[in-house]
Amino acid sequence: MGMSTTDQPWGCPNSSSNRTSKPSRNSSSHPRAPLEVVSSAQANFLRHFKRFDTVEDFSDHHYVSNGNASKQHSKTWVKKVQVDWKIFLENNLPETIFVRTCESRMDLMRAVIIGAEGTPYHDGLFFFDIHFPDNYPSVPPMVHYHSGGLRINPNLYTSGKVCLSLLGTWNGNTREQWLPRESTMLQLLVSIQALILNQKPxxxxxSYEQGRLxxxxxxxxxxxxxxxxxxxxxxxxxxxxxxxxxxxxxxxxxxxxxxxxxxxxxxxxxxxxxxxxxxxxxxxxxxxxxxxxxxxxxxxxxxxxxxxxxxxxxxxxxxxxxxxxxxxxxxxxxxxxxxxxxxxxxxxxxxx
Incomplete structure (x- = not known):
């Protein structure tokens, strides 16, 4: 993203993204020009932050040790991952989901979901590391939640496990399970947002324990x-x-x-x-x-x-x-x- 230390938006002391310039006093009877809206550096940064982009490395990725840059994948695997990338590139990602992938490690992906209004997760940021195993898409991807040791949802464990039918980590009905020819990463991310980070988690x-909840x-x-x-x-x-x-x-x-x-x-x-x-x-x-x-x-x-x-x-x-x-x-x-x-x-x- 190529920002220098002096350009980093959090260094700006302004606290609002919609500040207006102070109008000069003018005794003229002519109508005043509209006030100029001045956006903060942070707002400008967010406005230009791509929802989908590639990065050079994922050294802190949860699944970084599951493969290496020189590993060869099957044509089916490569084609499916490229299809997922294409869906993201075609601007199908919601405004509240951002994704980063790595060209040298196509098996790795990172996504952040912004908590929706009207839920106890509103305004929060929730990060997920994704890994595409060798037999993808015959099996669903592996997903790890950045929990920070906090259990914020029955489906998100402190270990990072994500419990969801689409991932095969929870027994749901057939319609909710991963379908190799139909299911996509976009579907998975939207499901996490809608089915997990919802209004009434x-x-x-x-789970029940010994007949008591x-x-x-x-x-x-x-x-x-x-x-x-x-x-x-x-x-x-x-x-x-x-x-x-x-x-x-x-x-x-x-x-x-x-x-x-x-x-x-x-x-x-x-x-x-x-x-x-x-x-x-x-x-x-x-x-x-x-x-x-x-x-x-x-x-x-x-x-x-x-x-x-x-x-x-x-x-x-x-x-x-x-x-x-x-x-x-x-x-x-x-x-x-x-x-x-x-x-x-x-x-x-x-x-x-």
Whole structure:
């Protein structure tokens, strides 16, 4: 990407991508010219950052030891990988997915997915390393999630394992499995975004332990036989939605931790992207977190609803956002400390 140290966007002290130039005073009665919109260096960088591109090396790739540059692949393998590349090059990638491949190691790929609005993953960056084995496309690719040791989803393990029918790592119906002649990398990445990083990830949870379901992240357990638990955790039921709400609160806290992990240790070839992304999204992230601190449910900016966040969640957001803001400030983002909401006040009834 060829940027010098002085050109790196995170070195710019501006904290907004839409600053306007200050108009000069003019006593003339003529109409004023429209204000010029000045984009930040970070916004300009993101605007020109290609959704798909090739890089020279992947020395930090999770699967780098699974092959080498001189390895010969079958014609079928090469053709399929080139087809995947062509699909990406034809601008079929969504605006929230970016991919890098390596010409000398065609078996390696790296992708980042931006968390969607309305989910507990909003504004976050989630990285995946992909490897095409020798018998690809007869078998699906191998995918490793950059977890940072955080379990942000039932389908994303701290080890980096991605649990998805399309990958053959979870038993789904036939229509959801990898089809060598039909399935593509684009389909896989979009599936991860839509089926895993979704609005209510709690309902991705497939596991039961000894007939009891764990309320993930809170250490609570729901008693009763498996059949009863299947009913209470069903989407749309009061109990199921209550479990989902607690789950999403935990996910948002872990998503904030993932942001910090990514800013401190960005994957290779995405360093500038990570810093520029969070520079531009910093105020939105603080705004959303402030709304959660004030009682809005996760994924919404509606304050004071009856389905608002728990007091424990609101306190955890307020406390950890101090760490997040510290990282934003290191990127050059200004005017954040003063707008961050303090922890909510817990009113206790002292009357007898």
């Amino acid at each position: 709690y309902f991705n949870e497939p 764990r309320a993930w992240g809170k250490g609570a357990w729901a008693p009763g036989p498996k059949q009863f638990l299947t009913k209470i955790r069903t989407k749309g039921t009061p109990s199921g939605e209550a479990y989902s709400k607690v789950y999403s609160e935990n996910v948002y806290i872990l998503s904030l931790r993932t942001m910090v992990y990514g800013m401190r240790k960005p994957p290779k070839h995405f360093e500038e992207f990570v810093r520029s992304h969070y520079f531009e999204r910093a105020h939105d992230i603080v705004k959303a977190s402030n709304a959660y601190i004030e009682g809005a449910p996760v994924g919404s900016l509606v304050k004071g609803t009856s389905q608002g966040g728990s007091m424990q969640f609101r306190n955890e957001v307020a406390v950890f956002m101090k760490t997040v803001v510290d990282e934003f400030v290191k990127l050059g983002v200004n005017e954040l400390e003063d707008i961050l909401e303090p922890p909510p006040v817990i009113h206790t009834n002292t009357s007898r």
